[in-house]
Amino acid sequence: MNTAPSIPGLWCHDMIGSVVFYLLAAATLTATLLCITRTSPVHAVIYLVHAFFDLALIFYLFGAPLVAAWEMIIYAGAIMVLFLFIIMMLELSPGGKPLTVDRRRWIPVLILSLVTLGCTVLLIIQDPSSAGSGTAYHASPRDFGTALFDHYALAVQVVSFQLLFAAVGAYYVGKGEPRKRGEQPS
C-alpha cells in the first residue's frame, strides 16, 4: 500500500531515526500498558508521565518540536502533576495498607527511564529531524498562533464555552449538599 508519502514525516528514512522511533514506540506502549494495570494510582501516574515523555520524543523525531514541547509542558507537566497532587490529596492508596519497599518494583521504571534517556541523548547528538526533509512541516509558535486564532478562532470559542460549562457542571455535581431527612425523591 502506497500510503506512506501522504503522512508527512512519519517515517524517517535514516537508520537511527527508525531505530529510535521503534524503541520509543515500544516504550510508550509498555508504559501505557503498565499504567492501566497498576493498582496503585501513584504508580500508574508515573508510568503515564513516562508514556508522555516518550510520546514527546516521538513528536520531536517527526519534526514537530513545538508539539513535543507542549506534550512535556501541558500533559507531562501541568496535567499529570495535577493528577498526582489530587491523588495524594485524596490518599487513594489501594486498601490503605502501607507501601512496602520492593526493589523489583523499580525494574520497569528504570528500564523505561534508561530507554527514554538514551533516546534523548541520541536525538540530541544525531537530530534526525533536522537532517531529513521534515523542515517543511516545522511550525513556529507564530504560525500556530495565527492558525489557531485566525482560521480556527470559532473552534477556540466553542472549546472555551465547553470548558466553561464543564467547570460549572463539575462544580455543581461535586458540590456537596446536605441530604434532606426522610425523603429521597427519584
Place this chain on the structure above:
Amino acid sequence: MTWLDVLALAPVLVLVIGATTLLMAGAWYHETRPLIAGGIAVALVAAVTAGVAPPSPMEIAGLFSSAPFARYFAILWSLVAALILMLSLRYASEREFAAGEYVALVLFSAAGMALLSGATSLVGLFLSLESFTLALYILVSFHRNNNQGAEAGLKYLVLGAVATGFMAFGIALIYAASGTFHLPEALNGLQVGGHLRPWGLLGWGLALVAIGFKISLVPFHLWTPDVYQGAPAPVTALLATGSKGAVGAALVMVLASAPGAWQELVPLLWVLALLTMLVGSLCALPQENLKRLLAYSSVVHMGYLLTALLPGSPEGYSAVVFYLTVYTAASLGAFAVITSLSNAHGEPQKLAAWHGLGYRYPVRGAVLATCLLSLAGMPLTGGFIGKFVLFHAAIKGGFTGLAVVAILASLVSFAYYLRVVMVLYSSDEPAPALHPGTSLEHAVLLVCVSAILLLGLYPAPLLDLIATLIP
C-alpha cells in the same frame, strides 16, 4: 470572523449568550421560575432568529454551514429546548435544581445540537458533538439526591469518554490519510481508484463506533436503557430527541457531502441497521419500565433511520429529516407525559403504576397513547407517514431486504407499544393519584400532539420544504 459570519451564527449566538447570561444571573438570583422563563424566552428567540436571519451562502470559518438545512435543525432544537424548559419548571423546583446552571446547560446543549446539524468539517463535527454531550453528562446526573441519576451520569460519562476517544482517533486517521478536515475533501481523499484506502476504512470504522454510541446502534447501545431510566425525565426527553436527532442530521450532512465515497461501508451499515432493529425490538418486548421501553424503542428507531440513509439518495435523506421531526414530537410527548405525572416523590416509571391512568387522567392518557401509536407507525399519525417515506426510500434505493425487516420490526413494535396503551385503559381498581399537571406541561403536550396529528394528516408542506433543504 466577519459581520456576515456573526449574522450566520446568530441563532447559536443567541442560545450561547442567553445561556451565559442566565448562568451569571443564577449565581446571585436563585428563583427557579424567572430563570426558567428566561431560558424559554431565549430558546424561542433563537428559534425565531434561525427562521428570520438570512442564511449565509458561505461556511462559517470553514467549520459550520448556515444553509437552510442547518437552519431547519437550529429551529427544531431551539424549540425542543424551549419545550423541555417548559416541562422542567415544576420538575426542577420540586427537586431544588440549581435553576441557573440547569437552564444554561439545556440552552448550551441546544446550541451544540444546532451547530452539529450543520457541521461541514470534522473539527466542527467533533467540537459540536462534544459540546452537547458534555452538557448532557451533567444534566443526566443533575438530581444530586438521586443515586440512580448519579449512576446513570457516571455510566454515560465513562462510556461517552471512550466513544469520544474513538471519534478523535478516527478523525485523526481520516486526516492523516486525506490531509484535510473539510468534509467533502476529507472523505473523497480516502478514495484511491474507487476503493477506500485502509487508513480511511480504519478511520471510518472508529468514527462509526463513536456515532453508533451516540445514537445507540446495536453493539454500542448498552448504556441507553440505564441512562434513560436514571436521568430526570425532561433530560431523558432531550437525550432521546435532540442528542440523537442532531447526530442523525450530522450523518445526513456527512453522507450527502461525499456521495459515492462511502460505498464500501454499505455492508457494514447494513449489518448495523439489521442488528439494531432486531435486538432493539426483542429487548423492548419484555420491558416493565416505561423509560427503559422507550429507550429500546429509540434504539429501533435509529435502525429505521439507518435503513433510509443507506441508499444515499436525496429521497432517503429527506425521509430521514422528516422522520426525525416526527420522532422528536412523539418521543418528547411521551416523556412529557411521564414528567407531568411525576411529583416530588418520583416519576411513575413501572408499568404496574400505570394501570387505569387513562381513565383517571384522560387527557394525558390519550396523549401518551397517541405518541406511542405514532412511534409504532399507526395511520393518521405522523409516525405512519414518516415510516412510509423511510421504507419507500429504502425500497427504491434497492434495500428491499432491510426494508422488509424494518416493516416486521414496526409490526413487532405494535406489540410493546400497545401493551402500554392496554395497561393505561385496563384496571379494576382506581388508579393511584399522581400529579394533576400544570398548564405549562399541558401546553407542551398540546404542541406535541398537534404536531403528530398535523404531520399525519397533512404532511405535504413539510415534506416539500424538507426536499428543498437537503444539501
